[in-house]
Amino acid sequence: xxxxxxxxRELARLGADVVFGVVGSGNFRVTNALISGGARFIAARHxxxxxxxxxxxARTAGRPGLVSVHQGPGLTNAxxxxxxxxxxxxxxxxxxxxAPEIRSNFYVDVAGLAAAVGATAERLYSPASxxxxxxxxxxxxxxxxxxxxxxxxxxxxxxxxPAVVQAAPRTYPPAPAPEAVTAVAxxxxxxxxxxxxxxxxxxxxxxxxxxxxxxxxxxxxxxxLLATSAVAKGLFRGSPWDLDVSGxxxxxxxxxxxxxxxxxxxxxxxLNMWTMRHGKLIGTGATLIQxxxxxxxxxAHRPVHLGVLGDVAETARAVADAISxxxxxxxxxLRDRIAREVRWRDVPFEDDSDGQRIDPRALSIALDDLLPAxxxxxxxxxxxxxxxxxxxxxxxxxxxxxxxxxxxVGLGLASxxxxxxxxxxxxxxxxxxxxxxxxxxxxxxxxARLGIPMVVVVYDDEAYGAEVHHFGPEGDPLDTVRFPxxxxxxxxxxxxxxxxxxxxVEDLGAVRDWLEGPRQRPLLIDAKITSEHGSWWxxxxxxxx
Ligand SMILES: Cc1ncc(C[n+]2csc(CCOP(=O)(O)OP(=O)(O)O)c2C)c(N)n1
Ligand SMILES: [Mg+2]
Numbered sequence: 001x002x003x004x005x006x007x008x009r010e011l012a013r014l015g016a017d018v019v020f021g022v023v024g025s026g027n028f029r030v031t032n033a034l035i036s037g038g039a040r041f042i043a044a045r046h047x048x049x050x051x052x053x054x055x056x057x058a059r060t061a062g063r064p065g066l067v068s069v070h071q072g073p074g075l076t077n078a079x080x081x082x083x084x085x086x087x088x089x090x091x092x093x094x095x096x097x098x099a100p101e102i103r104s105n106f107y108v109d110v111a112g113l114a115a116a117v118g119a120t121a122e123r124l125y126s127p128a129s130x131x132x133x134x135x136x137x138x139x140x141x142x143x144x145x146x147x148x149x150x151x152x153x154x155x156x157x158x159x160x161x162p163a164v165v166q167a168a169p170r171t172y173p174p175a176p177a178p179e180a181v182t183a184v185a186x187x188x189x190x191x192x193x194x195x196x197x198x199x200x201x202x203x204x205x206x207x208x209x210x211x212x213x214x215x216x217x218x219x220x221x222x223x224x225l226l227a228t229s230a231v232a233k234g235l236f237r238g239s240p241w242d243l244d245v246s247g248x249x250x251x252x253x254x255x256x257x258x259x260x261x262x263x264x265x266x267x268x269x270x271l272n273m274w275t276m277r278h279g280k281l282i283g284t285g286a287t288l289i290q291x292x293x294x295x296x297x298x299x300a301h302r303p304v305h306l307g308v309l310g311d312v313a314e315t316a317r318a319v320a321d322a323i324s325x326x327x328x329x330x331x332x333x334l335r336d337r338i339a340r341e342v343r344w345r346d347v348p349f350e351d352d353s354d355g356q357r358i359d360p361r362a363l364s365i366a367l368d369d370l371l372p373a374x375x376x377x378x379x380x381x382x383x384x385x386x387x388x389x390x391x392x393x394x395x396x397x398x399x400x401x402x403x404x405x406x407x408x409v410g411l412g413l414a415s416x417x418x419x420x421x422x423x424x425x426x427x428x429x430x431x432x433x434x435x436x437x438x439x440x441x442x443x444x445x446x447x448a449r450l451g452i453p454m455v456v457v458v459y460d461d462e463a464y465g466a467e468v469h470h471f472g473p474e475g476d477p478l479d480t481v482r483f484p485x486x487x488x489x490x491x492x493x494x495x496x497x498x499x500x501x502x503x504x505v506e507d508l509g510a511v512r513d514w515l516e517g518p519r520q521r522p523l524l525i526d527a528k529i530t531s532e533h534g535s536w537w538x539x540x541x542x543x544x545x
Contacts, residue, residue: 003130004156008033010134011093016066018042018057018421019095020050022077024070026097026106026153031068039066042421042450045442047074049414051081053443055090056378056401056418062205064091064141065418071097071153072106075113080408083117086146087405088231089200093141094119098150110150123150127158142206144294173208174293176310176318183306184265184315185322187287191263193329194224197246197275200231201268201292202312203397210235210397211313215267218320223328224265225257225338229275231402234394240335243342247275249390253341255281261329265289268312272301291315344390352530358504360384360459360529364391366505367429367457370512375399375427376419380412380436383466384459386535388431398423410439413456417443420452428452434460437488444524448496453519455511456497458488461531469534485528492524502527 008030011019019034020042021027035041044050051067058065065085069078075096085092099106114121122137124130137149188194196219204210212235219226219241226236227246236242243254250258258264258281269275271290276282279302288304290297291312298307308315340346345365352359364387377392378401379385385404394400401419403411416430432440437458447454461468464481472478489499498521500510514523 001160002029002156003124003127003158003160004029004151005033006160007124007130007134007151007156009037010131011066011138012037012039014135014138015063019066019068020044020054020057020418021068022047022050022070022074023068024074024097026071026099026156027068027074027095027151029156030095030151034066034068043446044414045445047077048081048410049417049440049443049446051078051094052084052403052411052414053418053421055081055085055088055092056403056415057422058090058092059088059401060376060398060419060422062203062207064093064138066093066095068095069097071099072108075108075110075148079113079117080406081411081414082119082146082148084403084406084408084411086118088403089144090146091141091144091205092146093137094146094148096148096150097156098123098152100152100154110148114148119146119148121150122147124152124155127155127160130155130160144205173311173314174309176291176308176315180308180310181315181318181322184289184308184319187263187289187306188222188319188323191222191287191328193261194222194263194265195227195258195261195329196224196265196267197227197229197269197271198232198235198267198312199229199269199275202235203232211267211316212236214313214316214320218316221320221323221325223326223330225261225329227254227258228397229269230389230404232269232397233389233400233402235397237394237396240338241330243338245389246281247277249386250277250281251342251344251347251390253337257329259283261286263287263289265291267291267316268293270297270301271304276302352532353504354530356503357528357530358502360387360527361391362505363502363527363529364388366508367511368392370508370515371429371455372427372515374425375429376401376416376423377429377431378403378412378416378419380430380432380440381407381409382433382436382464383469383535384433384461384529385431387459388429388457392429392431395426399426409433409436412436413440413443413447416454416456417446417450417452420454428454430454430456432456432458433465434458434462434483434486434488435464438486441491444492444495444497447522451520452522454522456492456522456524458524458526459529460488460526461529462486463531465531465534468531488526489524497522497524499524499526
């Protein structure tokens, strides 16, 4: 047996059951070994897409993702996806073939590339150490790290005896210190209007469910209102006290109630500039507590009054046992107000649709009504991105895939594919701008080839709208960021999609027809949207640049 075969089989044995990639000579054997070990291989059309698919799959499945790339350009093509995954702390292993000879045209400094984007570099050092090297990479990934595992061609080709490596002992989530639990309980006792903001760390992972049940039990006891960061949108869906997303996407009522809070607890949430709108959502005199299982995360984005090192669910459970119940922020009147006003779609707006172009808010609300509730929404980056994020509801946190840590345009379609593979029971919805759609266009072929019944919605303003709205008001020339109309529906048809151009809600009959049909081919909606006004939430984003 060669090392490449042993590595693939061992990864499959460790639990890698889906691998995304683009296969070349250097990763051919290892990928086939994964397949013969029982893994499903999904061929992408670009390594950037493959990596984002694996990232989105890992986020949705809550398990380490795997991507397999060719040496040199295979890895450099994957770098944007790797940066996104590393910044998001996605457990991901990039199997990167490596030309060991520095004069090879395929040679790149793998460790240097990893370091440059915050990923961890691992390598197969020798045939003798190969399986231990694989285990080390797997364990590192399980600790919420993105790992590039370099597979030197000469090591891969060497012979090795199949060996059994003992799995490392499982690490259990850290329990909070008893005095920290007492301290949180004491602060909660003195708070009149507590708000919980749950982040990525409250989501489920590595076979454990999300911390929703524990957080809700504590919130019920102390009368807290519930919100999430964007990456945990949907976590509290269905609770009458759910304010949805805190931050730039927060509705006026959510923003009002969060700002009115006297105690904000970030649960596995960094309370960063996005989630706290540059601090504007923190009322004067409000106390901040942060709970996280990573000591490096505590206070990393803003000073907190109390930082608790501990697993989110464990800490919430312990605090719930230590407090005496009270009404906190909750009242029957507030419950009614939240039911009436907290959703963006219930906030009145003037519909800009003019028969030629559709208002993106009207479009999003109509789609929210049409598309089945059991859906997974994945969103690309750009001016448009608030519309699907704010107006499309999702069934839970696994129903929202937000690959925005690197703020790269062009990841949305691949995110939707990865999430769709993880949750085939849900309707995948990819929400893209025209710029992101055309940047990631090659993966339309992947959607069609895999037969994924996906709905792709393109918010088409024929521009890099984010830049138009950023620089337009300053009177700068905008020719570099405007484009002639593109028939993206026709482009999609060429890839095997059903394509529909939408200029008004009346054109959405095509969506209804598709939903009622066999959904054998995916659907792309090229929505020609109005773009008179920029999104006010994007102005917030630019303040961070
Ligand atoms: C890879 C990458 N290139 C460039 C940018 C800068 N950028 C941010 S938003 C944007 C425009 C995206 O256009 P589109 O997808 O049509 O969305 P819109 O802003 O028009 O809604 C650009 C170019 C980026 N974030 N990422
Ligand atoms: Mg655009």
